[in-house]
Amino acid sequence: MRLFFSSFLLLIGCFHKEDEIVLLNVSYDPTRELYSQINQSYQKFRSSQKKVRILQSHGGSSKQAGYILAGLRADVVSLAMQTDIDKIAQKGFIEKNWREKKPNQSTPFYSTVVFLVRETNPKKIFDWKDLTQPNIQVITPSPKTSGGGKWNFLAAYGYFLNQDSRTAIQQVKKLYENVPILDTSSRSSASTFIQRKIGDVLIIWENEALLALKESKDQKFEIIYPSMSIYAQPMIAVVNRTVKLKNTEEEANMYLDYLYTKEAQEIIAQNGYRPIDKEIYEKYKNIYKEINLFKVEEVFKSWEEVNKKIFSDGNLLDEVLK
């Protein structure tokens, strides 16, 4: 037994190099490329003082939060939605006031929801209200299983509330009646629209739309910016429980702060996300068109309210999908 135990320790020793700090960043699906570039740049930036290695994990935002609740030792999280981090904070793994810990409500970059349509925009889709027309097929992931699906839903509902709060639910319902397939994640929705060529319009994160334009070879798409859309805030936080245990608090904070530097903001802008740094934003303004963006708090008061009145069982979302 003792032999077994000591050989086990030896094994761990082999993987843990002296003087090297290892951080695990648990993030959501489409940020893989972004963080691998940022991590490289950060490791270079730190290399004169310390050897740092950042590991990344990607998956559906809520699923990732679930893994951390179940015990996955993430040093930092960078998830698609405030609710997912709140859920971890409720269990005490992250400090309650995490949103005030980092600049811009712990949001180092933002994005929005746009439309991707086929070349020449044959169905003349320009705004949310066009998606409710009877002969339009809309592709969007299920708000039940996908973070992107939730943002899309809120963007649409927010727009219709702004138009006329009395008919908003009716309009959203019409929109979702035009959805022939509710994929479980944003990526599967994108493949339904792009590879399987189903639907007239794909509702999608701006960064994913930009990626689709860049990568599609045999077919052409156009990005349509609706008159109004949502300020989609992926957020970051240090996971207190892990960093206390691993003694990595300082490094984890330094890593997250690094996301706000000019270097990181530049990488962010190159990867399809909107940087919060004014200067960098100006530089990339021709890509990230200025449109009317509303925050969740401005229209729906708070995320608690959103979850209670819209996404939880038997409420608005279930009503719309009926």
Added chain:
Amino acid sequence: MNSPIYYSKKIKFFIIFYTIVYLVIIVIIPLSSIFFKSSELNLEKFFSIAFNLRSLYAYKLSFLSSLFSAFINSIFGLITAWVLVRYDFLGKKFFDTIIDFPIALPTAVAGLTFGNLYSKEGEMGKLLGFQISYTPIAVVIVLTFVSLPFVVRSIQPVLEDMDLELEQAAASLGANPIQTFFYVTLPYLFPAWLTGFILSFARGIGEYGSVIFVSGNIPYFTEISPLLVVMRLEQFDYAGASAIALVLLTFSFCLLVLLNILENWTKIK
């Protein structure tokens, strides 16, 4: 008398003991945790989650599509097993090997492949002139694919072991080939066939990864019950998820009990 060492009392005890411990750790503890988790809900809440209209539609789809695919598999699986055992042809080894492929293939890959193939832009979709993806038929097709090996692999060894003299005896006693098949061969294969059918059925009930890529996941229409479990999990509603899981578990359990009863019954006959 020198009996083999594994019949010694002590060794026998240990082997049985470890088998039970192993099964408890791998099967019983995880399954009973579903039970405990769902007991966090009161009865009324449990019923409103597990048996609301949307869940009922999902059970219906899961049940019927698994049943259909098990039927398809039990007919073509019997023929396939027959061909592989009784006939010799070029490439037999190859076809025998690909029977197991659906089990080895990651289910998501299967789902994506079928989804692309049978959508209106896919090769099969173009060939047929209409789109099968995103309908309950697509669900039946993928389930047939993922549960293909069960019937074939259940019947195959039994058919291999079957004494040809049985059939020859029947023939010499004046039975025509059709009578021989229905009165001698089929009853002999029946228990194995049934096992294959029920395993394939049970597999279909629990399948998730491949189906979600082809079904379209429209509530009340093409939404399968394991997807409802995943939805609950995404909302951190673990108790709700285990409520639906419990229904599926109970159903599969009943199927397997039924299988045992039928097996015993056919043995007695």
